[in-house]
Amino acid sequence: MNASSSSPAGVRPAEGYAGDVTPETAAAWMAGGQAVLVDVRTDAEREWVGYVPNAVPVAWKQWPGMAMNPDFDAALRAAVPPGGRVVLLCRSGVRSVAAAKRATELGIEAYNILEGFEGNADGDGHRGNLGGWRRRGLPWKQN
Template identity: 55%
Template sequence: MSQFNQILENARGRAVSKGLAYAGEVTPAEAWALVQAVPSAKIVDVRTHAEWQWVGVVPGAELIEWKSYPGMVANPHFVTQLKAAVDSEAIVLFLCRSGARSHDAAALAAQHGYTAAMNILEGFEGDKDAAGHRGSKNGWQAAGLPWTQG
């Protein structure tokens, strides 16, 4: 079985075991491998403009806010913006800070016809470490995957 197929099988297995309303969950490393292997696969970063600017972004990711800072008000145009940016037949990998907003975005995308909507586990910054800081315990940054400062 190819690495690509193994990643998709693992992602689907996680979704089934958790009863998720979308296609699957992938680790940051699996997400990066899918983007490298499948040209139509897209990472959609659903964090805020402030997070993109001050924390960093994944090169090539689509940037569509789920909620806006500072009030964390839901983006009423999220689905419209997603449909304009990403084909509903593509593998869509949603990313946020820790995996919570991206979970919600993947579920909404699936409701709107995105059959391969997936959540990137751990998010961009990951969980807090013992000192209460993000970015070193797990997540995209801790995995050493490509990103740039805003």
């Protein structure tokens, strides 16, 4: 899909995948059944930092060592119905771009969630203060 020609409203064009969306847009699509939210963070990140209820966990890279997940393609295909749309979430919106590009290569309409779960680091190097899913008050839980 060419992001510049037929993107849904509120999508920022991107190179190599359908586009970037705000956390609020991703949450609305997920709540309305218009997209599957796939969390590409590691199991450790979801366990320690928090997770989005009803998101499908499919790590892009695996902890420890951050090696590529050899099961990513199969797990993503299993998570997103044929012809479906996926919104991808990571910590800050970097790994999810790579995952969106891979999803697109697999023929899936894929969007990166801007700011990720924790947002960008602030002046002190701390995440969680500048944007992100959690900071924006969207649904999340912590173990």
